Amino acid sequence: MGAIRPAVIKRVARELVEKYPDKFTADFNVNKELVAKYTNVQTKKVRNLLAGYVTRYYRNIHTNKPRREPEEQEEELNL
Template sequence: MGNVRPEKIKRIARELIRKYPDKFTTNFEENKKILSSLALFPSIRLRNSVAGYVTRLVAISQAQGKGSPQSPQK
């Protein structure tokens, strides 16, 4: 079983992936650095949570064979 993330984390991650689809990778450490340069987060924990979810979305997108990561539709 995995982590259950708040909607706030998911919303931020989907929005950033929609705006910058080619910037993110499946590497968590790289995504943390990218997020630090793109947005100002009030806490390191929030940035790391968003980076983790972005990493997960990119990995899922690549596993499905999509060229660039897309946010899941509700």
């Protein structure tokens, strides 16, 4: 199991993606530089945590498929 990110990292990362949706990409290195540009993060560790979560959050937003309704799932199981 992986480490759980602090809530403040998740909150700031979500705010950044919502504020600059056209700037961030699915590339960690690009996001790392953008996080440094748009925040006043002092440490490399926090910058990388933010960039990593921004990357993950961005990928989830842009690649998630719509959820199926529970009735559809039940019908498939009954077949």
